[in-house]
Amino acid sequence: MNRVEAYDKVTGRAKYAYEYGVGEVAYAHLVQSTIARGRIRSIDPGQALAMPGVIAVLSSDDPPELGSLDDAELALLQSRAIAYRGQIVAVVVAETPEIARAAERAVRVEYDAEPHDVLLRPDHPGLYPPEKVNPGLPTDTERGDVAGGLADAAVTVDATYTTPTQHNNPMEPHAALAVWADGGLTLYDSSQGVSAERATAAKVLGLPPERVRVISRHVGGGFGSKGTIRPHAVAAALAARATGRPVKIAVTRQQMFEVTGYRTPTIQRLRLGADADGRLTAIAHDVVEQTSTIVEFAEQTATPTRVMYATPALRTTHRLLRLDLPTPSWMRAPGECPGMYALESAMDELAVAAGIDPIELRVMNEPLTEPESGLPFSSRNLVACLREGARRFGWERRDPEPGIRLDGRWLVGTGVASSTYPARRMASRATATAEDGGFIVRIAAADIGTGARTALTRIAAQTLGTSTERVRVEIGDSALPQASLAGGSMGTASWGSAVVKACEAMLKNGAVGSADTTEDVEADSGFARHAFGAQFAEVRVDIDTGELRVPRLLGVFAAGRIIDDSLARSQFIGGMTMGMGMALMEETVVDEEFGDFLNHDLAQYHVAACADVLDIDAVWIEEEDPYLNPMGSKGIGEIGIVGTAAAIANAVYHATGRRIRDLPITPDKLV
Ligand code: MOS
Structure with a gap:
């Protein structure tokens, strides 16, 4: 079966948010702060307003009326305080996007700057424990005697790993069209969840939810950056309200770096202890990460360590630092992805230190129940993934000695890492009706x-x-039955549960069936539900230049029942490709002097492209799990990126004998 919208997409008939045409559209452009901390002294829109075609300049000189101001990133133009460079200080509205963009440069903003602090450091006095980490999990956990377990260990690893700031770069940058009519708002936005966006937009704009409609029929990628309403959509709504015109806004690729979120950098200390046979005696995973000064976003980086390996002593902690930078947000497998990079690198170091094969080390530390909670797993097939991957990858021929395989000018090595991601679902509604000789499902x-x-x-x-x-x-319209968002790898499980229930109700009642899965979801407890996987990588490193190639990547996953083979494979290898980008390229550089992100576009923020991806494959093992949902499926959107970077880093060690603990692994770190 082809994608149902494939023909519409390749013929250009599928409309994305920016492509809707409604009446006499005006165009908005964001004006952003050029200081990282301080206050706006004055805003002079005179020169901009004098330009032909400029309709209005909105700013905090005349703060637009908003409802809830709870989310400071969405409380646009309400205050003169500046919390980061790139914060929205004004919105220009003009007859064309070109005029709006030109007028943005003509808005004169004067600031009173204050010294800023933009650098995450593990010894910063401002570090504090947040009350919870996303999505509401305990900040710290401790079980057993960690200090004792480490002291008594025959083999230990104590290493610190860092991951840099990373930015989501979906193919379609964020864009919105806002249309007011009869006191109500229609927002065409590029969104991962129209129901939640409607609720938030209504709150922020002080409207009852039924006066807001959000339409998002096609979306060119999001990875988390479109998981919640972003400020550009609020800006479009305010500009449309102020001018009485429908208003379109396109966030430029450059602006995305400040306006649509990013993955927090992390500093992660991993301490592992094991007995002489390799059985873990203790794990401590301590994470330092950042948030902004205006919103707390606490990534759940150490949480996968609560799931992975059997150990009598286990501790995980998270510490946050408020910096004069934009608020971090969701980026594919937030938490699991950077957390597993550190844990799985440390496991590889432990395997080397103990002289044990890294696959055997993981198999020998396979837990019977979820280590932190003690709950039984609904299903767990990590070992099967490792074994199947080893067979397909040819692992048994591997000589563990690092830095000895030279093929011409290339040092060659292989690496492995485990992967995991939670299998959750959220309440959703759906209807199914018999219409036009067929069936229509709405959600x-x-x-x-x-x-x-x-x-x-x-x-x-x-x-x-x-x-x-x-x-x-x-789908893709908040006027349809309320549904959870495309996030947390929960989409298919959440919506599918409601669709199955609605279809079953329709079969029972005749022409119409409707369903609400709130009670089903509330009954989900008593099991630890996670997908697992094993990632294998081969790397080649140029002995002189440090140029790094990844000729082979293999992912083997156990993610419940796979609904559609080709879609699943695309999701897995897409995640793995993004993981390769994380391992080798992706890094947003923070400029201490100006308090800004230095790289702002795809010329300077590199993501893995087709030419970087050589032999990549993803397969899965059949998994029957009756404790999940009517389909028996686990999420597959995010697990593909988890573990890839560690597998590549471990292969780099095997190839070169060099352990790179700071991502990305760029050539300068290898020469
Ligand atoms: Mo994903 S970061 O949960 O959209």
């Missing part, structure tokens, strides 16, 4: 390029016992 789900619409079509057709051609799935 306010989002397809961010993952193929969600297609997966739901398959799920509905299977439940109804009909062909996929006879099912139409309507």
Whole structure:
């Protein structure tokens, strides 16, 4: 089965947020702060307003009326205080996007700057424990005698790993169109979840939710950056309200770096102890990360360590630092991805120190129950993934000695790492009706390029016992039954549960069925639910230049029932490709002097491209898990990126004998 919207996409008929045409559209452009901390002294829009075609300049000189100001990133133009460089200080509205952009440069803003602090440091006196880490998990956990376990260990690892600031760069940058009519707002936005966006937009704008409609039928990637409403959409709504015109806004690629979130940098200390056979005696995982001065965002970086390995003593901690930078946000596998880079690098170091094969080390420390909670796993097939991957990758031929395989000018090595991601779901509603000789399923789900619409079509057709051609799935509109967002790898599990239930109700009642999964989701407890995987990498490193190639990447996953083979493979290898970018390229550099991100576009922020990806494959093992949802599926959107960077870093060690503990592994670190 092809993607149901494939033809619309390749013919340009599929409309993205910026492409809707409604009446006499005006265009907004954001004006951003040029200092990192301080206050606006004055804003002079005179020169901008004098330009032909400029309609208005909104600023804190005349603060637009807002409802809730709880989220300071969305409380636009309310205050003269500046919390980071790039913060929105004004919005220009003009007849064309070009005029708006030119006028942005003509708005004169004077500041009273104060000294700023933008550098994450592990010894900073401002570090503090947040009350919870995302999504509401305990900040610290401790079980057993960690100090004793480390002291008694025959083999120990004590290493600090760092991951840099990273930015989501979806193919489609953020964009919105805001249209007011009869006191209500319609927002066409590029969004991972229209129901939640409607609720937040209504709150921020002080409207009852039924006066707001959010439409997001096609989305060119999000990875978390479109998981919550971003300030540009609020700016469009305010500009449209102020000017009485429909207003479009396109966030430029450059602006995305300050306006649409980023992955916090992390500093992670890992201490592992093991007995002479390699059985873990203790794990301590201590994380330092950042947030902004205006919103607390606490990434759950150490939480995968609570899930992975059997140990009598286990401690995880998170410490946050408030810096004069934008607020971090969601980026594919937030928490699990950087956390597993550190844990799985440390496990590799332990394997080397103990003289044990890294796969055998992981197998020998496989837990019977979830280490931190003691809950049974609904299913856990990490060992099967490691074994199957070893077989396919040819692991048994591997000589563990590092730095000895030279092929021409290339040092060659292989590495392995485990992968994990939680299998959660959220309450959603759906309806199914018999119409036009077929069936229509309605749910306010989002397809961010993952193929969600297609997966739901398959799920509905299977439940109804009909062909996929006879099912139409309507998504991407908050006027449809309320649904959870495309995030946390929960989309298919959450929406699919509601779709199955609605289709079953329709079969029972006749023409119409509707469903709400709130009670089903509330009953989900008693099991630890996670997907697992094993990542294998081969690298080649030029002995003189440090140039690094990844000729082979293999991921083996155990993620419940796979709904659609080709969509799943695309998700897995997409995640792994992004993991390669994390390992080798992705790094946003913070400029201490100006308090800014230095690299602002794809010329300077490098992501893995097709030419970087050589032989990449993802496979999965059949997994039956009756404790998940009616489909028996686990999420697959994020697990693909988890563990890739560690597998590559471990392969770099095997190739070169050099342990690089600071991502990305650029050539300068290898020469
Ligand atoms: Mo993903 S970072 O949960 O959209």
